[in-house]
Amino acid sequence: MDTRYLFKRHNTWWVKVAVPKDARDALGFDLRQSLKTHDLAKAQEKRWEIVELFRDQIKNAQNELSLPLANKDSVQTFMPVTDTSNPQYYHKVVDCQYACPAHTPVPEYIRQISQGNYTDAYMINWESNVFPGILGRTCDRPCEPACRRTRTHEKAVAICRLKRVTYDYKGNIEDRIPKLPEKTNGKRIALIGGGPASLTVARDLIVMGYECVLFEKDPFAGGLMRTNIPSFRLPEEVLNEEVDRIINMGLETRFNSEITSMKELLKEDFDAIFVGTGAPRGRDLNIEGREEAKKNIHIGIDWLTSIAFEHTKSIGKKVVVLGGGNTAMDCCRSSLRLGAEDVKVAVRSPFSQMKASEWEIEDAMNEHIPIFENHVPKRFITNENKLAGIEFEKVEAVFDENGKRSLVPTGEDPVIFECDDICIAIGQDNAFEWIEKDIGIEFGEWDMPIVDKVTFQSTNPKIFFGGDAAWGPENIIWAAAHGHQAAISIHKFCSGEDLFDRPMPGTNLVTQKMGIHEWSYDNDISQAKRNLVPHADQSISLKNLKVEVELGFDEQLAFEEAQRCLNCDVQTVFAEDLCIECDACVDICPTDCINFVNNAPEEDLRNSLRIPALNLDQPLLVSEDLPTKRAMIKDEDVCLHCGLCAERCPTGAWDMQTFLYEEAKVYS
Amino acid sequence: MTYIVKPKNHHPNLERNELGLTRRDYEGAISTLCAGCGHDSISAAIIDACFQLSIPSYQVAKLSGIGCSSKAPAYFLNQSHGFNSVHGRMPSIATGANVANHELLYLGVSGDGDSASIGIGQFIHAARRQPNMIYIVENNGTYGLTKGQFSATNDLESKSKYGEDNLFPAIDLCGMAIQLGASFVARGFSGDKDQLVPLLKAAINHKGFCLLDIISPCVTFNNHNTSTKSYDHIREHNESVSRPDFVPLGKEITAEYSEGENIDVALHDGSILSLEKLSDDYNPLDKKSALENLIKSEKEGKVTTGLLYIDPNAKDLKETINMTDKPLNKLEDGDLCPGNKYISSLNDKLR
Numbered sequence A: 001m002d003t004r005y006l007f008k009r010h011n012t013w014w015v016k017v018a019v020p021k022d023a024r025d026a027l028g029f030d031l032r033q034s035l036k037t038h039d040l041a042k043a044q045e046k047r048w049e050i051v052e053l054f055r056d057q058i059k060n061a062q063n064e065l066s067l068p069l070a071n072k073d074s075v076q077t078f079m080p081v082t083d084t085s086n087p088q089y090y091h092k093v094v095d096c097q098y099a100c101p102a103h104t105p106v107p108e109y110i111r112q113i114s115q116g117n118y119t120d121a122y123m124i125n126w127e128s129n130v131f132p133g134i135l136g137r138t139c140d141r142p143c144e145p146a147c148r149r150t151r152t153h154e155k156a157v158a159i160c161r162l163k164r165v166t167y168d169y170k171g172n173i174e175d176r177i178p179k180l181p182e183k184t185n186g187k188r189i190a191l192i193g194g195g196p197a198s199l200t201v202a203r204d205l206i207v208m209g210y211e212c213v214l215f216e217k218d219p220f221a222g223g224l225m226r227t228n229i230p231s232f233r234l235p236e237e238v239l240n241e242e243v244d245r246i247i248n249m250g251l252e253t254r255f256n257s258e259i260t261s262m263k264e265l266l267k268e269d270f271d272a273i274f275v276g277t278g279a280p281r282g283r284d285l286n287i288e289g290r291e292e293a294k295k296n297i298h299i300g301i302d303w304l305t306s307i308a309f310e311h312t313k314s315i316g317k318k319v320v321v322l323g324g325g326n327t328a329m330d331c332c333r334s335s336l337r338l339g340a341e342d343v344k345v346a347v348r349s350p351f352s353q354m355k356a357s358e359w360e361i362e363d364a365m366n367e368h369i370p371i372f373e374n375h376v377p378k379r380f381i382t383n384e385n386k387l388a389g390i391e392f393e394k395v396e397a398v399f400d401e402n403g404k405r406s407l408v409p410t411g412e413d414p415v416i417f418e419c420d421d422i423c424i425a426i427g428q429d430n431a432f433e434w435i436e437k438d439i440g441i442e443f444g445e446w447d448m449p450i451v452d453k454v455t456f457q458s459t460n461p462k463i464f465f466g467g468d469a470a471w472g473p474e475n476i477i478w479a480a481a482h483g484h485q486a487a488i489s490i491h492k493f494c495s496g497e498d499l500f501d502r503p504m505p506g507t508n509l510v511t512q513k514m515g516i517h518e519w520s521y522d523n524d525i526s527q528a529k530r531n532l533v534p535h536a537d538q539s540i541s542l543k544n545l546k547v548e549v550e551l552g553f554d555e556q557l558a559f560e561e562a563q564r565c566l567n568c569d570v571q572t573v574f575a576e577d578l579c580i581e582c583d584a585c586v587d588i589c590p591t592d593c594i595n596f597v598n599n600a601p602e603e604d605l606r607n608s609l610r611i612p613a614l615n616l617d618q619p620l621l622v623s624e625d626l627p628t629k630r631a632m633i634k635d636e637d638v639c640l641h642c643g644l645c646a647e648r649c650p651t652g653a654w655d656m657q658t659f660l661y662e663e664a665k666v667y668s
Numbered sequence B: 001m002t003y004i005v006k007p008k009n010h011h012p013n014l015e016r017n018e019l020g021l022t023r024r025d026y027e028g029a030i031s032t033l034c035a036g037c038g039h040d041s042i043s044a045a046i047i048d049a050c051f052q053l054s055i056p057s058y059q060v061a062k063l064s065g066i067g068c069s070s071k072a073p074a075y076f077l078n079q080s081h082g083f084n085s086v087h088g089r090m091p092s093i094a095t096g097a098n099v100a101n102h103e104l105l106y107l108g109v110s111g112d113g114d115s116a117s118i119g120i121g122q123f124i125h126a127a128r129r130q131p132n133m134i135y136i137v138e139n140n141g142t143y144g145l146t147k148g149q150f151s152a153t154n155d156l157e158s159k160s161k162y163g164e165d166n167l168f169p170a171i172d173l174c175g176m177a178i179q180l181g182a183s184f185v186a187r188g189f190s191g192d193k194d195q196l197v198p199l200l201k202a203a204i205n206h207k208g209f210c211l212l213d214i215i216s217p218c219v220t221f222n223n224h225n226t227s228t229k230s231y232d233h234i235r236e237h238n239e240s241v242s243r244p245d246f247v248p249l250g251k252e253i254t255a256e257y258s259e260g261e262n263i264d265v266a267l268h269d270g271s272i273l274s275l276e277k278l279s280d281d282y283n284p285l286d287k288k289s290a291l292e293n294l295i296k297s298e299k300e301g302k303v304t305t306g307l308l309y310i311d312p313n314a315k316d317l318k319e320t321i322n323m324t325d326k327p328l329n330k331l332e333d334g335d336l337c338p339g340n341k342y343i344s345s346l347n348d349k350l351r
């Protein structure tokens, strides 16, 4: 076994070549490089090339020594010192907030929950995402898979459920709603569609003195939140409270007013128009028997709407739902509550690739609804012009070398499900027939309007898009995020400003030090497991569409869950001029984040840490060089924000400082 | 003082050793020493060394006297045996324990006050008798625990934090130990773990008395700019004689050095201490050269660190006094009792 030049560090083989004394000033004591392999045989092969390279480097350094000083500039590219004054650096450390489309300051409101300040916690949310009560029940929660706890303790903080807590336990907030200006600014904005996107634009612009007029084809505002999200997930009172709050701020509503021509609307004296009409068309499935059986085949989103408006009150005993997204999950669970006794879901894809959120699938399965994967519908079976069943071909997913999936028939016998009704929930499309093609709005791929990703402006400068209308179906939190940005753009447009000159976020960095080893945040790390939310008794909830299934956390559970938050916004701020390189912080850090090593190009640096920083999504905090020529390199990946580095630092070179990041609003 | 317990969560990629343990499994209680105290770094280095050598904690005994340094064993290897003796008496406890059970790894942890003042007599005899142990002096030039009086290792020119002169010259424990017959003598710096951890690993595998005199700045009482035991002073004046690399038994030497730049010392168990020479006249196998080096660097105001002297073949206490291979504490009645006949004849002689 020839292991010359090789050594092992954290299970990975490295090459090390000692540098002769005369070249040490230039190159250090030795040159080392990771071979990025755990396998000794591979390492043995790969080493020679690097050894040669190092030999050349050493020779060059020795040659250069004889050259005049001016030529000795090193060409090494080191990792630049981190610019923590760029708001995005610390923002990114707050994983949940960064992942939230509306950049809700999650840890800030979670701390308020721990202290029982539910109303403050609610308002922090309301500022960011407008619909905390609704979102606390329905949000797609991109923050949770991003949560640091998934990297340190396996399960994310139940962020979404804590948001619901802020709604459920808040006090009166009427006096906290922003006061409207005495006089309007004389500018009029038309908002088409009454979903979350338009409502957010309205909220922001009304505060600025704009007159906003909402056109909605239905008799109520709320969009899909009202027509499609079933009330067993989102009770009507919650929806009404948060939607009405905006209407009551002074939004002029025109219900039952479908806009059928953009050209006509442009003739009215609006200074700008916001299109928030969503993606209102459910996809159909035109296979054999569709026409004959049409009485018992329903388009998912239309069917859910007719339930919401109480036009539909029952369904057959046997129901098949086609599709694997959230709409399918809502359709099957609604069917149960309308009296179906045998409900099945059939999905084309494998189970693991279903589009529906994990928790929605879980909820459907808890209600004993079977999900059949790899079932491709082939024909509707009819009997005397009436739906009798559906036939499927069984497939399996095969991936080519580019990872592209195709569903290949397995050749098994077709599967037939008998049924009385079928819901098709296989996707949604936009519908813009009412926008004429000669009014300056250009359309691109898939007949979608061309909308700028930053400004939400269409090619007609007066017309803006947001929510599902902009780039197809998303979800509520995106609609709210779009709404805030579109409001900024509309205001800039109406004031003749550059739309691309986006306002900076508000930031604030405040030390949490209260005394020696005393912090104004709770820095102890809870070892509690993620708390489960209690559910209503199924003997009641399955019989009534209006009984909310999730009961929400009580105050005790909310407190325990809130304590699981690691306070990622309490930043570890490093001051190199104070550091005496005593290593105390390195020794105490429970997750080995802190390193004092020689700066190097990023890839090498990441590999040279105590525990190599292999999660490239997570930044390194790089200091200036310290007196020993090393730099402090902190891998942000699994920092627990426990503050122990700052407690052990004799000089206060580390400090724990809360970083508040507030996404800019039009009124901020 | 730190008030929260160090969270038990660790990095998901934290390495495991041959026993399946992580470095975190070798930790102790959270330290109550001042933040930034060099003693804590030494604890971390001991943890690293024991982890890397896959030493089972239950085979280690930590012995100490009195002082901040002597408190340190509470902060590492919390599953090991421990004995906190009275001030300056750690060496006799260690010697006794060695005789009773030579199978444990003895880590003596002391301070410069504990060893060079009140315990100097004990220190001398331990070095002379060579119990198989590692004798660590966490040397900060001061009595930390009693609030910063000069200790006997504080250099003559090194004033106190409050400006008082030091009237007496310093004791060099390394020089003394070499003269007294210690077979492994090294000086380290708490702020240089790259050097300290291999030295500790080599000491753990050396048979005989190992003195590790580790300069360990006291941030509270002896880290001011007129101190010669401050972080800054040591960094500026540190002259490392060699860069140690400990190579456990069965592993190969991996770094390649040019001719004459390297000294490999085979330890008694077959592991190797590979020393890269950083000074030309360095020869740790030669007592005279080791002592001369110390005297020379002292004159130049330098702090020599690294392995100063080693005699890999020296006799330890067990051999000298011809101890049984089976530790005393494991001997049965049958092994110990010479029998009625012998005792009667002995008794007869005494009558």
Ligand SMILES: Cc1cc2nc3c(=O)[nH]c(=O)nc-3n(C[C@H](O)[C@H](O)[C@H](O)COP(=O)(O)OP(=O)(O)OC[C@H]3O[C@@H](n4cnc5c(N)ncnc54)[C@H](O)[C@@H]3O)c2cc1C
Pocket: A138, A139, A140, A192, A193, A194, A195, A196, A197, A198, A215, A216, A217, A218, A222, A223, A224, A225, A228, A229, A257, A258, A259, A260, A276, A277, A278, A279, A280, A301, A304, A326, A327, A330, A434, A466, A467, A468, A469, A473, A474, A475, A476, A477, A479
């Ligand atoms: C079944 C189902 C369940 C869902 N569940 C969730 C969930 O749990 N969580 C989540 O975050 N998201 C969910 N979504 C998605 C979410 O509801 C939408 O992404 C969100 O409502 C989009 O908001 P929006 O303002 O863009 O448009 P919408 O909410 O679609 O609102 C558009 C409004 O415009 C009106 N309109 C359309 N055309 C015109 C016209 N020409 N003139 C006048 N008015 C018009 C419509 O009547 C509608 O009220 C779900 C969607 C469906 C279909």
Ligand SMILES: Cc1ncc(C[n+]2csc(CCOP(=O)(O)OP(=O)(O)O)c2C)c(N)n1
Pocket: B066, B067, B068, B069, B070, B087, B110, B111, B112, B113, B114, B115, B118, B138, B140, B142, B143, B144, B145, B146, B151
């Ligand atoms: C018999 C006795 N005499 C004196 C003391 C007071 N005392 C406690 S610690 C100490 C000095 C410790 O100095 P050192 O060993 O250098 O430890 P440090 O705190 O500096 O690490 C003294 C004199 C004592 N505890 N017992």
Ligand code: SF4
Pocket: A094, A095, A096, A097, A106, A107, A146, A147, A148, A149, A157, A159, A564, A565, A566, A567, A568, A569
């Ligand atoms: S631990 Fe708290 S602050 Fe950190 S990502 Fe999760 S919810 Fe956000």
Ligand code: SF4
Pocket: A578, A579, A580, A581, A582, A583, A584, A585, A586, A645, A648, A649, A650, A651, A652, A653, A654, B036
């Ligand atoms: S504890 Fe403070 S002074 Fe010591 S190395 Fe860390 S940052 Fe520097």
Ligand code: SF4
Pocket: B032, B033, B034, B036, B037, B038, B039, B068, B069, B140, B144, B145, B217, B218, B219, B220, B221
């Ligand atoms: S007084 Fe000095 S030796 Fe004692 S713990 Fe504090 S810094 Fe360390």
Ligand SMILES: [Mg+2]
Pocket: B067, B069, B111, B112, B113, B138, B139, B140, B141, B142, B143, B144, B151
């Ligand atoms: Mg001392």
